[in-house]
Amino acid sequence: MTSAGGIQIPSRLPLLLTHEGVLLPGSTVRFSVDSPRNMHLVSQRLLKGTSLKSTIIGVIPNTRDPEHDTDDLPALHKIGTAGIAVQVVGSNWPKPHYTLLITGLCRFSVSSLLKERPFILAEVEQLDKLEQYTTPATNDASAEDGELGELSQKFYQAAVQLLGMLDMSVPVVAKFRRLLDSLPRETLPDVVASMIRTSNKEKLQVLDAVSLEERFKKALPMLTRQIEGLKLLQRTRKMSPDNEKRVTDVSCFRLNHIYIREDEDDDGDDTAALERKVHGANMPEAALRVCLKELKRLKKMPQSMPEYALTRNYLDLMVELPWSKSTKDCLDIRAARTLLDNDHYAMDKLKRRVLEYLAVRQLKTSLKGPILCFVGPPGVGKTSVGRSIARTLGREFHRIALGGVCDQSDIRGHRRTYVGSMPGRIINGLKTVGVNNPVFLLDEVDKLGKSLQGDPAAALLEVLDPEQNHSFTDHYLNVAFDLSQVLFIATANTTASIPPALLDRMEVLQVPGYTQEEKVEIAHRHLIPNQLEQHGLTPQQLHIPQDSTQDIISRYTREAGVRSLERKIGAICRAVAVKVAEGHRLTKTETSTETQQQQQQMGDKAAPPEMPIVIDHIALKDILGPPLFEMEVSERLTLPGVAVGLAWTPLGGEIMFVEASRMEGEGQLTLTGQLGDVMKESAHLAISWLRANAKTYQLTNSESTSRCACIFIVCLFCFIGSVRPPQVGGIKDKVLAAHRAGVKRVILPKRNEKDLEELPANVLADLDFVTASNLDEVLNASFDGGFPGTSSSRSHPQLSSKL
Numbered sequence: 079m080t081s082a083g084g085i086q087i088p089s090r091l092p093l094l095l096t097h098e099g100v101l102l103p104g105s106t107v108r109f110s111v112d113s114p115r116n117m118h119l120v121s122q123r124l125l126k127g128t129s130l131k132s133t134i135i136g137v138i139p140n141t142r143d144p145e146h147d148t149d150d151l152p153a154l155h156k157i158g159t160a161g162i163a164v165q166v167v168g169s170n171w172p173k174p175h176y177t178l179l180i181t182g183l184c185r186f187s188v189s190s191l192l193k194e195r196p197f198i199l200a201e202v203e204q205l206d207k208l209e210q211y212t213t214p215a216t217n218d219a220s221a222e223d224g225e226l227g228e229l230s231q232k233f234y235q236a237a238v239q240l241l242g243m244l245d246m247s248v249p250v251v252a253k254f255r256r257l258l259d260s261l262p263r264e265t266l267p268d269v270v271a272s273m274i275r276t277s278n279k280e281k282l283q284v285l286d287a288v289s290l291e292e293r294f295k296k297a298l299p300m301l302t303r304q305i306e307g308l309k310l311l312q313r314t315r316k317m318s319p320d321n322e323k324r325v326t327d328v329s330c331f332r333l334n335h336i337y338i339r340e341d342e343d344d345d346g347d348d349t350a351a352l353e354r355k356v357h358g359a360n361m362p363e364a365a366l367r368v369c370l371k372e373l374k375r376l377k378k379m380p381q382s383m384p385e386y387a388l389t390r391n392y393l394d395l396m397v398e399l400p401w402s403k404s405t406k407d408c409l410d411i412r413a414a415r416t417l418l419d420n421d422h423y424a425m426d427k428l429k430r431r432v433l434e435y436l437a438v439r440q441l442k443t444s445l446k447g448p449i450l451c452f453v454g455p456p457g458v459g460k461t462s463v464g465r466s467i468a469r470t471l472g473r474e475f476h477r478i479a480l481g482g483v484c485d486q487s488d489i490r491g492h493r494r495t496y497v498g499s500m501p502g503r504i505i506n507g508l509k510t511v512g513v514n515n516p517v518f519l520l521d522e523v524d525k526l527g528k529s530l531q532g533d534p535a536a537a538l539l540e541v542l543d544p545e546q547n548h549s550f551t552d553h554y555l556n557v558a559f560d561l562s563q564v565l566f567i568a569t570a571n572t573t574a575s576i577p578p579a580l581l582d583r584m585e586v587l588q589v590p591g592y593t594q595e596e597k598v599e600i601a602h603r604h605l606i607p608n609q610l611e612q613h614g615l616t617p618q619q620l621h622i623p624q625d626s627t628q629d630i631i632s633r634y635t636r637e638a639g640v641r642s643l644e645r646k647i648g649a650i651c652r653a654v655a656v657k658v659a660e661g662h663r664l665t666k667t668e669t670s671t672e673t674q675q676q677q678q679q680m681g682d683k684a685a686p687p688e689m690p691i692v693i694d695h696i697a698l699k700d701i702l703g704p705p706l707f708e709m710e711v712s713e714r715l716t717l718p719g720v721a722v723g724l725a726w727t728p729l730g731g732e733i734m735f736v737e738a739s740r741m742e743g744e745g746q747l748t749l750t751g752q753l754g755d756v757m758k759e760s761a762h763l764a765i766s767w768l769r770a771n772a773k774t775y776q777l778t779n780s781e782s783t784s785r786c787a788c789i790f791i792v793c794l795f796c797f798i799g800s801v802r803p804p805q806v807g808g809i810k811d812k813v814l815a816a817h818r819a820g821v822k823r824v825i826l827p828k829r830n831e832k833d834l835e836e837l838p839a840n841v842l843a844d845l846d847f848v849t850a851s852n853l854d855e856v857l858n859a860s861f862d863g864g865f866p867g868t869s870s871s872r873s874h875p876q877l878s879s880k881l
Contacts (some may be wrong), residue, residue, distance in 0.1 A: 086204060087160045087183065091136040092119050093198040094178075095152070100281035100565065101159040102138040104207060104265055105272030109137075112175035119197035120176045123536070133163045138203060145702050151194050157286050160204070183267075184208045185288065229294040230263045236301045237270060243308045243699045245630055247645055249380050261437070262291050267297035267792055268365050275298050349377060352393060364824040365557040367394050383589060395501065396555070398535060400508060404515045404563065408472035409440050420468040421602055422459055424596050428452065447565040449542045451523070451581075453573055454589030455811070457639020459519060460569040463589075467567065467719065468517035475556035476507040481522035486532030489541065491554035501554040504541060505563070515563035523580075524570035535577050542566055542583045572728040590810045591638025592732040593838050594631055594818060600629050605644045613651040621690040622647070629698055633705035638730025638811065646702060648695055653701045655681050657687050670820075681819050706776040721860075724816055724824070726808030731815030738789075767853070789861075810834035825850055825859050 138158040165179035184206035287293035452460040468475035492499035549558035635642040857865035
């Protein structure tokens with residue numbers, strides 16, 4: 079590769095065809111290759127070669143339109159650049175390709191084509207001296223004579239002028255300074271044209287300029303254009319000579335195809351504004367120190383570094399967080415009570431807790447935010463009451479849906495070392511509301527998941543602990559943030575799936591289902607007006623009497639909340655909207671005499687409906703169809719061996735019918751249905767108790783006593799299954815379910831008598847409650863006249879249930 083004439087490139091070079099840019103001698107460019115020929119060149123020449131010679135390839139610009147490129151070999155450009163591949167990186171995403179980092183050495187011309195496949199190999203002729211790009215500048219004045227010397231001097235002075243207008247702290251500008259001082263002047267057109275912002279067409283003109291004089295003439299206008307652009311920018315900014323700032327860059331430099339940000343001076347002003355925001359954010363001392371440290375690093379970074387954007391985003395988040403911004407609480411208890419009553423009917427326990435918080439806040443201003451957890455069936459208003467609490471306090475409201483979350487990073491954020499890192503939902507929520515004392519609703523906290531990415535319920539322990547959340551540390555921020563002024567409200571359908579450690583940190587408030595009377599009030603106060611507004615109707619167009627509302631509740635819905643009720647009302651509104659719209663069309667259309675006669679023949683069907691349209695029982699059946707639920711309790715309890723049990727589910731209380739039938743056999747007990755272990759145990763316990771006390775209650779194999787035994791078993795099963803412990807839970811939900819189903823008498827353990835105080839007055843009036851402490855009292859309360867005694871001479875009367 080050396081000769082008497084100097085350093086020589088190989089006479090045979092593999093050629094790389096590229097659409098991505100023009101490689102000039104002395105520049106370094108990154109190319110992405112994925113065509114078959116180029117891929118073979120990399121895999122068979124660059125990756126398998128072991129000598130320096132094998133890393134030298136020729137780069138030829140592919141002038142064919144990339145959209146119409148084919149596998150056929152295009153006409154090769156006459157001039158190319160020999161370069162050395164200093165880096166090769168392969169990747170399979172999104173498709174197999176290689177990324178090459180190539181440094182240009184010198185020009186060459188293609189003499190002949192030796193082969194086309196698997197990659198292009200050509201005979202080439204070197205056109206430039208390789209030494210001029212690798213040796214320092216000398217004081218040789220031979221090139222300074224005549225017109226070429228004038229061009230060289232003019233070009234050098236223009237480059238110095240451009241350099242004087244730029245900021246030397248920018249790395250690419252500092253590199254330009256070094257190259258300008260070290261390289262021979264005959265190399266400057268190539269080097270400068272590769273660094274300033276020029277099109278590929280202009281670079282191709284410089285590449286084709288084999289004559290040095292022509293090369294200076296092609297590159298000098300590009301350099302002059304950049305200088306004029308900088309001068310114009312300075313004039314538009316009205317920069318005075320006494321306070322003139324150096325422009326760090328005007329999109330005029332690029333290195334390795336990464337453009338330096340245009341208008342760097344604006345960025346300097348922006349950085350100064352960011353620094354003012356950091357000092358004005360009133361953040362704690364520890365957070366301020368971190369921000370100032372990151373800001374110092376940011377000032378030293380070139381904008382081309384990927385970490386620049388990451389650091390800038392971090393600082394922007396830090397200044398946007400409400401470190402000391404808060405809203406003033408509205409502590410008027412009377413106004414708060416009125417607002418809560420207007421927004422929600424019933425829910426007395428929740429309203430009382432909010433008023434208690436307001437009262438304490440009046441007496442003590444530094445009160446920490448409580449951690450509340452509303453537990454109840456779906457559709458009872460847990461989420462909406464949280465929003466009303468925020469309105470009552472005059473605070474911002476933010477809802478965080480936790481259902482299905484299985485990554486702790488959703489709560490605590492990602493560390494900034496990861497690609498695509500971001501803060502958690504808590505910090506993002508604070509950024510969204512802009513204050514440090516909002517109401518945060520953690521919805522569906524009982525439906526958190528767990529995965530290999532951690533346990534989000536464990537991450538919530540710090541958030542919901544009043545003794546710890548004053549210094550909550552998000553992984554992205556990596557500094558403490560005070561959450562003690564945030565009012566956290568969690569919602570759940572059940573506490574069974576909430577980890578005990580998390581449940582221990584929250585104040586649980588039960589939100590039971592509504593009674594039928596409460597649903598009627600809610601429907602006429604909130605649901606019906608809301609649905610009328612959503613469907614463009616008015617009370618003068620649609621009227622739903624309370625009797626019809628009660629029918630919808632009892633015969634078309636059976637739920638603890640009011641979501642199904644709202645959907646049924648919406649269905650009624652849609653049906654009425656059709657009638658109203660048809661009536662408007664008929665009244666607005668000018669009909670002919672024949673049309674009027676046809677309408678008279680059709681009768682009222684074509685006439686506009688009378689307003690308001692009243693929804694009665696017939697209209698309900700036409701719109702909603704046949705009733706979905708019937709009052710089957712009284713019908714089923716007339717049969718022997720049937721009893722009603724009460725159960726609690728996360729969706730509210732439910733009734734269940736338990737039946738026992740007599741058949742001949744060996745005395746075995748067969749259980750059917752999806753019963754849990756506790757219910758199965760209760761059934762076996764009932765039959766065991768029955769066998770142990772059969773003589774006491776005169777139960778024999780006769781027909782009548784066998785029927786009594788069936789009733790006896792189901793009564794024991796219901797009692798033992800429902801009230802086997804001395805005290806059970808969910809009494810209000812169970813009793814409300816019995817009330818909805820039309821049950822008249824409820825038997826419950828003696829120790830649950832205190833739970834009856836939570837029931838509405840109308841439910842207490844409608845139901846007959848019997849508290850029992852043993853099975854004899856249960857059996858006597860289950861039948862008219864009591865259960866037969868132990869006297870052997872007493873005959874068994876026909877028994878009828880009082881349930």
